[in-house]
Amino acid sequence: MNQQRRSLLKYSAVFGLMASAGLISLAQAQEWNKAAFEGKSLDDVFKILGAGSPDKSAAVTLNAPDIAENGAVVPVGITTTLKAEQLAILVEKNPSALAAQFFIPAGTEPFVTTRIKMGQTSNVYALVKADGKWSMAVKEIKVTLGGCGG
Amino acid sequence: MADPMRVRAAENGGIVDVKILMKHDMESGQRKDAAGKVIPAWFISNINVKANGKDVLNGQFGPAVSKDPFLNFKYKGAKGDKIVVSWVDTKGDKRSDEATAS
Numbered sequence: 439m440n441q442q443r444r445s446l447l448k449y450s451a452v453f454g455l456m457a458s459a460g461l462i463s464l465a466q467a468q469e470w471n472k473a474a475f476e477g478k479s480l481d482d483v484f485k486i487l488g489a490g491s492p493d494k495s496a497a498v499t500l501n502a503p504d505i506a507e508n509g510a511v512v513p514v515g516i517t518t519t520l521k522a523e524q525l526a527i528l529v530e531k532n533p534s535a536l537a538a539q540f541f542i543p544a545g546t547e548p549f550v551t552t553r554i555k556m557g558q559t560s561n562v563y564a565l566v567k568a569d570g571k572w573s574m575a576v577k578e579i580k581v582t583l584g585g586c587g588g
Numbered sequence: 589m590a591d592p593m594r595v596r597a598a599e600n601g602g603i604v605d606v607k608i609l610m611k612h613d614m615e616s617g618q619r620k621d622a623a624g625k626v627i628p629a630w631f632i633s634n635i636n637v638k639a640n641g642k643d644v645l646n647g648q649f650g651p652a653v654s655k656d657p658f659l660n661f662k663y664k665g666a667k668g669d670k671i672v673v674s675w676v677d678t679k680g681d682k683r684s685d686e687a688t689a690s
Binding site: 475510512532534539541543545549552553554555556557 | 616618646648651654655658661664665
Protein backbone atom coordinates (compact mmCIF):
# COMPACT_ATOMS: atom_id res chain seq x y z
CA MET A 439 0.00 0.00 0.00
CA ASN A 440 2.86 2.32 0.81
CA GLN A 441 4.35 1.47 -2.54
CA GLN A 442 1.22 2.67 -4.24
CA ARG A 443 1.25 5.84 -2.25
CA ARG A 444 4.81 6.49 -3.35
CA SER A 445 4.01 6.00 -6.99
CA LEU A 446 1.00 8.26 -6.71
CA LEU A 447 3.22 10.95 -5.26
CA LYS A 448 5.67 10.42 -8.05
CA TYR A 449 2.94 10.77 -10.64
CA SER A 450 1.75 14.05 -9.27
CA ALA A 451 5.33 15.31 -9.26
CA VAL A 452 5.78 14.27 -12.88
CA PHE A 453 2.51 15.92 -13.76
CA GLY A 454 3.57 19.15 -12.18
CA LEU A 455 6.77 19.09 -14.21
CA MET A 456 4.95 18.30 -17.43
CA ALA A 457 2.56 21.14 -16.82
CA SER A 458 5.29 23.63 -16.12
CA ALA A 459 7.20 22.46 -19.19
CA GLY A 460 4.08 23.03 -21.26
CA LEU A 461 3.79 19.41 -22.31
CA ILE A 462 0.15 19.13 -21.45
CA SER A 463 -2.35 21.58 -22.81
CA LEU A 464 -3.59 24.38 -20.65
CA ALA A 465 -6.99 22.83 -20.17
CA GLN A 466 -5.59 19.59 -18.87
CA ALA A 467 -3.14 21.42 -16.70
CA GLN A 468 -5.99 23.32 -15.18
CA GLU A 469 -4.85 21.96 -11.90
CA TRP A 470 -7.06 19.33 -10.34
CA ASN A 471 -8.35 21.12 -7.29
CA LYS A 472 -6.91 18.67 -4.79
CA ALA A 473 -7.75 20.71 -1.72
CA ALA A 474 -11.37 21.09 -2.74
CA PHE A 475 -11.81 17.40 -3.55
CA GLU A 476 -10.20 16.41 -0.28
CA GLY A 477 -12.33 18.78 1.74
CA LYS A 478 -14.32 16.59 4.10
CA SER A 479 -17.29 18.72 5.00
CA LEU A 480 -19.46 21.13 3.06
CA ASP A 481 -17.95 24.08 4.87
CA ASP A 482 -14.41 22.98 3.94
CA VAL A 483 -15.35 22.84 0.28
CA PHE A 484 -17.28 26.10 0.36
CA LYS A 485 -14.25 27.77 1.88
CA ILE A 486 -11.80 26.34 -0.67
CA LEU A 487 -14.01 27.24 -3.60
CA GLY A 488 -14.37 30.71 -2.14
CA ALA A 489 -18.10 30.30 -2.00
CA GLY A 490 -18.57 31.55 1.56
CA SER A 491 -22.10 30.59 2.47
CA PRO A 492 -23.98 30.43 -0.81
CA ASP A 493 -27.59 31.59 -0.94
CA LYS A 494 -30.35 29.27 -1.93
CA SER A 495 -31.71 30.39 -5.24
CA ALA A 496 -34.80 29.46 -7.21
CA ALA A 497 -32.78 30.07 -10.38
CA VAL A 498 -30.77 26.92 -9.70
CA THR A 499 -32.41 23.57 -10.35
CA LEU A 500 -31.11 20.24 -9.15
CA ASN A 501 -32.54 17.34 -11.13
CA ALA A 502 -32.27 14.19 -9.07
CA PRO A 503 -34.50 11.38 -7.87
CA ASP A 504 -36.10 11.46 -4.40
CA ILE A 505 -35.02 7.91 -3.77
CA ALA A 506 -31.98 6.23 -5.26
CA GLU A 507 -32.15 2.48 -5.05
CA ASN A 508 -28.48 2.10 -5.82
CA GLY A 509 -26.11 4.59 -4.24
CA ALA A 510 -23.39 3.66 -6.72
CA VAL A 511 -25.25 5.29 -9.59
CA VAL A 512 -27.31 8.35 -8.75
CA PRO A 513 -28.21 10.54 -11.74
CA VAL A 514 -27.79 14.21 -10.88
CA GLY A 515 -28.25 17.21 -13.10
CA ILE A 516 -27.85 20.94 -12.63
CA THR A 517 -29.55 23.61 -14.68
CA THR A 518 -29.77 27.31 -14.02
CA THR A 519 -31.12 30.44 -15.61
CA LEU A 520 -28.10 32.37 -14.30
CA LYS A 521 -25.09 33.03 -16.48
CA ALA A 522 -23.03 30.31 -14.86
CA GLU A 523 -19.25 30.10 -15.06
CA GLN A 524 -18.89 27.14 -12.74
CA LEU A 525 -21.09 24.33 -11.54
CA ALA A 526 -20.36 21.97 -8.68
CA ILE A 527 -22.06 18.94 -7.17
CA LEU A 528 -21.61 18.26 -3.45
CA VAL A 529 -22.84 15.39 -1.31
CA GLU A 530 -22.99 16.32 2.35
CA LYS A 531 -22.41 12.90 3.88
CA ASN A 532 -19.86 11.45 1.47
CA PRO A 533 -16.29 10.98 2.77
CA SER A 534 -15.32 13.97 0.64
CA ALA A 535 -18.16 16.33 -0.08
CA LEU A 536 -17.22 17.53 -3.57
CA ALA A 537 -18.20 15.08 -6.31
CA ALA A 538 -17.58 17.04 -9.49
CA GLN A 539 -16.92 20.54 -10.68
CA PHE A 540 -17.51 21.97 -14.15
CA PHE A 541 -16.22 25.07 -15.88
CA ILE A 542 -18.60 26.52 -18.40
CA PRO A 543 -17.07 28.67 -21.16
CA ALA A 544 -19.20 31.25 -22.98
CA GLY A 545 -21.49 29.59 -25.54
CA THR A 546 -22.09 26.51 -23.43
CA GLU A 547 -25.44 26.13 -21.74
CA PRO A 548 -25.42 26.06 -17.93
CA PHE A 549 -26.66 22.49 -17.96
CA VAL A 550 -24.80 19.37 -16.88
CA THR A 551 -25.99 15.88 -16.03
CA THR A 552 -23.82 13.13 -14.63
CA ARG A 553 -23.96 10.19 -12.25
CA ILE A 554 -22.48 10.13 -8.78
CA LYS A 555 -21.91 7.74 -5.89
CA MET A 556 -23.54 8.26 -2.52
CA GLY A 557 -22.55 6.41 0.65
CA GLN A 558 -25.85 7.01 2.38
CA THR A 559 -28.97 9.15 2.41
CA SER A 560 -27.81 12.73 2.28
CA ASN A 561 -28.47 16.24 1.15
CA VAL A 562 -27.07 16.93 -2.30
CA TYR A 563 -26.03 20.48 -3.18
CA ALA A 564 -25.92 22.02 -6.61
CA LEU A 565 -23.66 25.05 -6.62
CA VAL A 566 -23.57 27.65 -9.36
CA LYS A 567 -21.12 30.48 -9.72
CA ALA A 568 -22.44 33.37 -11.78
CA ASP A 569 -21.08 36.91 -11.88
CA GLY A 570 -18.64 36.00 -9.13
CA LYS A 571 -21.42 34.98 -6.78
CA TRP A 572 -22.34 31.46 -5.68
CA SER A 573 -25.92 30.25 -5.48
CA MET A 574 -27.21 26.81 -4.70
CA ALA A 575 -30.06 24.35 -4.62
CA VAL A 576 -30.40 21.52 -2.13
CA LYS A 577 -32.23 18.25 -2.28
CA GLU A 578 -32.26 15.23 -0.03
CA ILE A 579 -31.77 11.95 -1.84
CA LYS A 580 -32.64 8.78 0.02
CA VAL A 581 -30.31 5.90 -0.65
CA THR A 582 -31.41 2.35 0.00
CA LEU A 583 -28.09 0.73 -0.88
CA GLY A 584 -24.82 2.59 -0.30
CA GLY A 585 -22.32 3.00 -3.09
CA CYS A 586 -19.11 3.93 -1.32
CA GLY A 587 -18.26 1.04 1.01
CA GLY A 588 -17.13 -2.44 0.07
CA MET B 589 -4.57 2.43 -23.15
CA ALA B 590 -7.99 2.75 -21.72
CA ASP B 591 -11.17 1.60 -23.43
CA PRO B 592 -12.82 3.97 -25.89
CA MET B 593 -15.57 6.35 -24.89
CA ARG B 594 -18.96 6.59 -26.47
CA VAL B 595 -19.69 10.10 -27.63
CA ARG B 596 -22.96 11.22 -29.19
CA ALA B 597 -23.69 14.73 -30.32
CA ALA B 598 -26.98 15.85 -31.83
CA GLU B 599 -27.75 19.35 -33.07
CA ASN B 600 -31.21 20.78 -32.60
CA GLY B 601 -32.12 24.44 -33.12
CA GLY B 602 -28.56 25.72 -32.83
CA ILE B 603 -27.87 23.78 -29.63
CA VAL B 604 -25.68 20.70 -29.69
CA ASP B 605 -26.56 18.10 -27.08
CA VAL B 606 -23.48 16.06 -26.19
CA LYS B 607 -23.67 12.75 -24.34
CA ILE B 608 -20.47 11.06 -23.22
CA LEU B 609 -20.00 7.66 -21.66
CA MET B 610 -16.47 7.09 -20.41
CA LYS B 611 -15.15 3.67 -19.59
CA HIS B 612 -13.39 3.80 -16.24
CA ASP B 613 -13.55 1.96 -12.93
CA MET B 614 -13.49 5.15 -10.86
CA GLU B 615 -12.06 3.37 -7.82
CA SER B 616 -13.00 5.50 -4.81
CA GLY B 617 -10.25 4.55 -2.41
CA GLN B 618 -12.95 3.51 0.08
CA ARG B 619 -13.43 -0.08 -1.01
CA LYS B 620 -11.55 -3.05 0.34
CA ASP B 621 -10.48 -6.16 -1.50
CA ALA B 622 -11.10 -9.74 -0.33
CA ALA B 623 -8.03 -9.59 1.92
CA GLY B 624 -9.33 -6.48 3.66
CA LYS B 625 -6.78 -4.17 2.11
CA VAL B 626 -7.96 -0.82 0.87
CA ILE B 627 -8.01 -0.59 -2.93
CA PRO B 628 -6.23 2.64 -3.75
CA ALA B 629 -8.19 5.42 -5.40
CA TRP B 630 -7.96 5.59 -9.17
CA PHE B 631 -10.32 7.83 -11.05
CA ILE B 632 -10.65 10.30 -13.89
CA SER B 633 -9.69 13.69 -12.52
CA ASN B 634 -9.90 16.04 -15.49
CA ILE B 635 -12.06 16.08 -18.56
CA ASN B 636 -12.01 18.48 -21.45
CA VAL B 637 -14.39 18.79 -24.38
CA LYS B 638 -13.56 20.80 -27.46
CA ALA B 639 -15.74 21.62 -30.46
CA ASN B 640 -13.80 22.65 -33.56
CA GLY B 641 -10.76 23.22 -31.38
CA LYS B 642 -12.53 25.51 -28.91
CA ASP B 643 -13.22 24.55 -25.29
CA VAL B 644 -16.89 23.90 -24.64
CA LEU B 645 -16.59 22.22 -21.25
CA ASN B 646 -13.97 21.59 -18.61
CA GLY B 647 -14.68 19.34 -15.70
CA GLN B 648 -12.97 17.97 -12.64
CA PHE B 649 -14.13 14.76 -11.06
CA GLY B 650 -13.63 13.42 -7.57
CA PRO B 651 -13.80 9.74 -6.67
CA ALA B 652 -17.51 10.17 -5.99
CA VAL B 653 -18.39 10.11 -9.67
CA SER B 654 -19.90 6.76 -10.65
CA LYS B 655 -18.10 3.97 -12.41
CA ASP B 656 -18.15 4.47 -16.19
CA PRO B 657 -18.93 8.18 -15.86
CA PHE B 658 -21.75 9.63 -17.89
CA LEU B 659 -21.87 13.25 -18.87
CA ASN B 660 -24.50 15.23 -20.70
CA PHE B 661 -24.25 18.92 -21.59
CA LYS B 662 -25.27 21.38 -24.28
CA TYR B 663 -23.54 24.15 -26.17
CA LYS B 664 -24.33 26.55 -28.99
CA GLY B 665 -23.04 24.93 -32.15
CA ALA B 666 -23.89 23.54 -35.54
CA LYS B 667 -24.16 20.27 -37.42
CA GLY B 668 -20.77 18.92 -38.44
CA ASP B 669 -18.91 20.34 -35.43
CA LYS B 670 -15.93 18.17 -34.65
CA ILE B 671 -16.06 17.26 -30.98
CA VAL B 672 -13.02 15.97 -29.16
CA VAL B 673 -13.38 14.59 -25.64
CA SER B 674 -10.29 13.86 -23.57
CA TRP B 675 -9.71 12.81 -20.00
CA VAL B 676 -6.78 12.23 -17.68
CA ASP B 677 -6.92 9.99 -14.63
CA THR B 678 -4.99 9.98 -11.38
CA LYS B 679 -2.44 7.51 -12.74
CA GLY B 680 -1.75 9.74 -15.71
CA ASP B 681 -3.62 7.56 -18.21
CA LYS B 682 -5.26 9.46 -21.02
CA ARG B 683 -7.91 8.89 -23.58
CA SER B 684 -9.23 11.03 -26.39
CA ASP B 685 -12.18 10.30 -28.65
CA GLU B 686 -13.91 12.19 -31.42
CA ALA B 687 -17.43 12.58 -32.70
CA THR B 688 -19.20 14.76 -35.23
CA ALA B 689 -22.36 16.65 -34.36
CA SER B 690 -25.32 15.39 -36.37
